[in-house]
Amino acid sequence: MIGRCIVDKIEGTVAGALYVDHHSWLFGWLRKRTGNREQAADLAHDTFLRILLKSEPVSIDEPRSYLTVIAKGLLANQWRRHEIERAYLDRLATIPESFAPSPEDRALILESLLEIDAALSQLPDKARTTFLLAQLDHLGYAEIALKLGISLRTVKRYMVLAFEQCLLKLE
Structure with missing residues (x-):
């Protein structure tokens, strides 16, 4: 059909x-x-x-x-x-x-998670990893820099990039 x-x-x-x-x-x-x-x-x-x-x-x-x-x-x-x-x-x-959460809230949360995933998938791998380490693993910027072998300045740049990407998805 x-x-x-x-x-x-x-x-x-x-x-x-x-x-x-x-x-x-x-x-x-x-x-x-x-x-x-x-x-x-x-x-x-x-x-x-x-x-x-x-x-x-x-x-x-x-x-x-x-x-x-x-x-x-x-x-x-x-x-x-x-x-x-x-x-x-x-x-x-x-x-x-x-x-x-209620079934309605579950649906809204899941939709939000999918939108965040879509936004983050637009980022370079290291920027996405940086953001996820900060947000999910609660690592500090210095710890992330050490773990990924990048500078603190790069961590900050990646975080700004990730937050911008998420904010663009909200508009």
């Missing part, structure tokens, strides 16, 4: 031809990797949606390679989201039920 809606919207376009020619292949490729028909269908749909929403027309020489790159990115994002959700739920399981 959803697939038919996409074809109706993009029929006669590059994305439409791509969909008609390669959807079943991409769906099979994703089904092998996920082991789940519904998840594979959703990811295939999202892959073509990404192409459709591109602001500039796309010239595609290797359609399956192109689709694979997009689908791998979506799959990685999904796995990352599941990992964050699992870690959050594991942490919630360790606190007394009387202190547990």
Whole structure:
């Protein structure tokens, strides 16, 4: 049903031809990797949606390679989201039920965690590590500098960069 809606919207376009020619292949490729028909269908749909929403027309020489790159990115994002959700739920399981947030608050907290993760994923690895060591491990800047083998000035620069990235996500 959803697939038919996409074809109706993009029929006669590059994305439409791509969909008609390669959807079943991409769906099979994703089904092998996920082991789940519904998840594979959703990811295939999202892959073509990404192409459709591109602001500039796309010239595609290797359609399956192109689709694979997009689908791998979506799959990685999904796995990352599941990992964050699992870690959050594991942490919630360790606190007394009387202190547990409501289901609505849980959803808001999880969404915030995912937004923070998305913001931090835009940072260079060392900047992200610096920020996480300060925020999660409560290390001081001097300890972080020593641990990562970088200068105190670099730690400060990385922290500013990370906070800026988080603030941009809030806007």
